[in-house]
Structures are given as C-alpha cells and as structure tokens.
Amino acid sequence: ETGVTQSPTHLIKTRGQQVTLRCSSQSGHNTVSWYQQALGQGPQFIFQYYREEENGRGNFPPRFSGLQFPNYSSELNVNALELDDSALYLCASSLVPTADEQYFGPGTRLTVT
Amino acid sequence: AQSVTQPDIHITVSEGASLELRCNYSYGATPYLFWYVQSPGQGLQLLLKYFSGDTLVQGIKGFEAEFKRSQSSFNLRKPSVHWSDAAEYFCAVGMMEYGNKLVFGAGTILRVKS
Numbered sequence: 001e002t003g004v005t006q007s008p009t010h011l012i013k014t015r016g017q018q019v020t021l022r023c024s025s026q027s028g029h030n031t032v033s034w035y036q037q038a039l040g041q042g043p044q045f046i047f048q049y050y051r052e053e054e055n056g057r058g059n060f061p062p063r064f065s066g067l068q069f070p071n072y073s074s075e076l077n078v079n080a081l082e083l084d085d086s087a088l089y090l091c092a093s094s095l096v097p098t099a100d101e102q103y104f105g106p107g108t109r110l111t112v113t
Numbered sequence: 114a115q116s117v118t119q120p121d122i123h124i125t126v127s128e129g130a131s132l133e134l135r136c137n138y139s140y141g142a143t144p145y146l147f148w149y150v151q152s153p154g155q156g157l158q159l160l161l162k163y164f165s166g167d168t169l170v171q172g173i174k175g176f177e178a179e180f181k182r183s184q185s186s187f188n189l190r191k192p193s194v195h196w197s198d199a200a201e202y203f204c205a206v207g208m209m210e211y212g213n214k215l216v217f218g219a220g221t222i223l224r225v226k227s
Contacts (some may be wrong), residue, residue: 004156033214042117042203042217043157056214090156098213100145100164104156 002027004093004105012111013081021076021108023091031055031097032074034066037088037107049074050097078110086112115140117204119218126194127226134189134221136204145207146187147215148178152200160202163187174198199225 005024013019025032031050035043045058049068063079072093078085088109092102118137126132138144145164149157161172168180178189187204201222205215 035215040219042205042219043215045214045216048214058214092157094213098209100162100207100213101159102213102215104149104158106154106156 004091004103006089006091006105006108008108009106010109010111012113015081015083015112017081018077018079019081019110021078021089021091021110023074023076023093023105025072025074025093026103029093029095029103030072031094031099032068032072033092033094033102034074034076035090035092036060037090038084039087043090046076048097055097081112083112086110115206115208115216117206117216117218119202119204119221121221122219123222123224125224125226128196129193132189132191132194132198132223134202134204134223136187136189136218137185138187138204138206139185140206140208144180144187145209145213146178146180147205147207148172148176148187148189149203149205149217150174150200151203151220157203160189194223194225196225196227199223 033048034046037043047057048055052068065077067075088107090107092104094102116139148160201220205217208214
C-alpha cells in the first residue's frame with residue numbers, strides 16, 4: 001500500500017508568481033485536506049476536497065485554490081505569491097471526510113523570495 | 114473560536130526520564146483529540162487519538178494521553194523517554210462538523226539529553 005506522496009519536495013518562487021503543488025492520496029482514500037505550516041507554527045487548515053468538490057475551507061484568501069481529480073489525487077494552486085506564503089505545505093488523505101484518521105504526506109517546502 | 118494551546122515551546126528531558134507534554138483546548142462540542150509527532154523534514158505521524166470512552170488512551174511508541182474534560186486538557190505522557198523521541202509534538206482538535214478539519218496547537222519541541 002502506497003502512502004501519501006507530494007511533489008515537489010522543495011521549490012523556490014518569486015513574489016507575484018504562481019505555484020502548483022501536487023498530492024497523491026493513499027490508495028482507496030477519496031478525501032484530501034491541505035494544510036499550511038509556517039516556520040515555528042502548527043499546521044493550519046486550508047481546505048478539503050471530497051469526490052472532486054471543495055468540502056470546507058479555512059481562513060485563506062481565494063488566491064489559494066485546489067483541484068481533486070477522478071483518481072483522487074489533488075493540486076494546491078497559489079496565485080500572486082507573497083513572502084508570507086513561504087511554508088511547508090502538507091496534504092493529508094482519509095477514507096471519507098469524517099474519518100477519524102488522516103494520513104499526512106511529507107510536505108512541500110515553498111520558499112518565496 | 115476553536116483553539117489549542119501547548120504552553121511549552123521547548124522541553125528537555127534526560128533519556129530514561131518520564132515525559133508529559135501539556136495540551137489545552139477550547140471547543141464547544143465534544144472534542145475529537147489527537148497527538149501527532151513530526152521529525153525534522155517529515156510529515157505528521159499520528160501517535161494517538163481520543164473520541165469517546167476510556168479517558169486514558171494508548172498510542173504507538175509507548176505514548177499515552179489522558180482526556181480531562183473538567184480541565185479541557187489532553188496531556189501526552191511517556192514513562193521513559195528514548196533519544197529517538199526527540200521531535201516536535203502537536204496536539205490537535207478535530208472539528209467533525211467540518212469534515213474532520215484539524216486545528217493544531219503551535220507544537221512542543223522535545224529535546225532528549227543523554
């Protein structure tokens with residue numbers, strides 16, 4: 001059974017650019033959640049996707065958007081990057097939205113200069 | 114608003130000593146509570162969870178946690194710490210009405226000295 005994978009591992013972008021981060025769910029999981037973890041802080045919920053639809057959103061501006069594909073993999077897109085977007089981005093998959101356990105990937109480290 | 118407080122940013126314990134990491138939460142409904150561990154450069158690994166029933170829950174790697182509703186606390190304990198336990202620990206509350214959105218504390222960094 002393959003766990004949650006994320007790509008790329010690291011990337012560096014310039015302020016104002018756009019970025020796409022990718023996540024492959026654990027096999028059989030139809031729900032993906034994305035979290036932002038700034039340095040020295042706990043993860044913050046960005047949004048969740050269930051069966052290709054957004055299923056809840058945290059306190060993030062619309063320039064943070066996502067997609068979930070029929071194979072349940074997911075993308076996080078961030079437009080007009082700001083310096084404060086520098087963080088570790090984690091995705092987590094679960095069997096269903098209310099599953100008691102979410103399985104986290106290793107994260108993508110985004111640096112905005 | 115829902116929140117999780119981990120009062121200790123850093124804790125240092127000697128190898129073999131006992132450990133307690135504190136966690137307090139603020140949540141209006143029955144809480145679903147979790148402890149996760151994060152090693153440097155890694156994602157989060159679930160140590161244990163509490164939904165209902167016995168207020169003392171056992172997890173992996175010899176960890177346990179006790180839910181105390183009267184104190185709004187969910188402290189993590191381990192009787193004897195190993196050097197490999199050095200990591201960052203996060204307490205979280207799960208908001209099931211929002212598809213198990215997790216609200217995390219700021220984390221506690223555990224250092225183990227030999």
